[in-house]
Amino acid sequence: MEFHETRLRVRYAETDQMGIVYHANYLVWMEVGRVEYCRAAGLAYRDFERDAGMHMAVVEANCRYRLPARYDDLVSVRTRIRESNPRMVVFGYEMLLDGSDSLLADGFTRHVFLDARSLKPRKLPENYRHIFI
Amino acid sequence: MEFHETRLRVRYAETDQMGIVYHANYLVWMEVGRVEYCRAAGLAYRDFERDAGMHMAVVEANCRYRLPARYDDLVSVRTRIRESNPRMVVFGYEMLLDGSDSLLADGFTRHVFLDARSLKPRKLPENYRHIFI
């Protein structure tokens, strides 16, 4: 899968008094993109947490804001895996105004695989590797 | 304790494109008021969850919006217990512009005491009753 594309509608709650989307919310949209990427690859992230007893903890997040997203805009989030190994994965994101070439923002999140109980690093089990690597 | 007063500063993140605070955020401010009420009464809610193995789950929330709060306003949250017994507690809140009589909003939250593991109702243990009842 080169990238997965998902759509979301900008909520009023996500705007601020500049009349545009508050910048922290793009990180939430990246979460939506990442979760839908995994689902399209065959893994519900909810099941991953429960069945593997693991988390995919964010250790770095980066976003570059190109054009403001506005209330009620339909946004396409394109998510891909940029880098990965059994200990970590980097997801890349492009957020576009749906049906256009207008790049609103792009960025990445870097994750490490953790044991859910101890919150310590743990290698991704073999049976999940085809999803991420 | 008739009521407990705590102050908070409106964040840019909490505004929306109307130029005022988005209404759902007042429920978060009620949480801040409630937690500080408990702390002033001698109970860190964090310890309550950990030591008693319980939650105080919200079963109803109500807010009436009187005047808009704006970015950077200093808001006073006055919290009191309106009603309580070993199974439930109702907190009441008034949110005012700090240093004035301007009532921004008022409301209440109704909670039941739950066992943290089963998320089933559980009576408040004796040693916590003086806080709430």
Place this chain on the structure above:
Amino acid sequence: MEFHETRLRVRYAETDQMGIVYHANYLVWMEVGRVEYCRAAGLAYRDFERDAGMHMAVVEANCRYRLPARYDDLVSVRTRIRESNPRMVVFGYEMLLDGSDSLLADGFTRHVFLDARSLKPRKLPENYRHIFI
């Protein structure tokens, strides 16, 4: 239109450390339901703000929490108009686990129509009345 139904997927960002959805987020879902109700009735709320120069300000919000919503749940929001006149409108909401009869929460929001510039009450113009009344 008796009611309008829209679906949304619970985001990780919307959960809290109880492992369920944080209660203030249901008010955001009501916003999603209300906006989609209006769109289905022929009015993009974004256009209403821009073309009529008006807001539909929340003056009261109420939510009763019945069953916890969880991460990745698909939630159906059923929105209807409970009461309305040229000065105000009350929307009612039921939030269910999609494809089931499990009522997660229900509630209402009461709104007054405001002039966007002055933030003072203003009667709904005739050409919008069929949407709300």
Place this chain on the structure above:
Amino acid sequence: MEFHETRLRVRYAETDQMGIVYHANYLVWMEVGRVEYCRAAGLAYRDFERDAGMHMAVVEANCRYRLPARYDDLVSVRTRIRESNPRMVVFGYEMLLDGSDSLLADGFTRHVFLDARSLKPRKLPENYRHIFI
């Protein structure tokens, strides 16, 4: 001013089902740090928006997560200006567990000065330069 330090208390609303603070909220804490930095330097950001008719728009945000922040933690946000000129400013942040050397996260936000009306770049007026440059 080498850096400005401000404190905030972690809200329950800011946690997620991992039992720690959801990562996007650190960007909101950066906003709190930045606003308090400006206030300590003599400028209420609210007045800047109103009096200068300008915004300080975020064009890039970056955060590296070192240790999880938890509910009710008291967090110190240390904010400094890393780079600036009349067109832009970069703020750097360190977030620590208050009263300790535990670095929770660090990062930066890059901003450009915009005209509030047109949302186009505009040079910072002379009378505000001592705050940022």
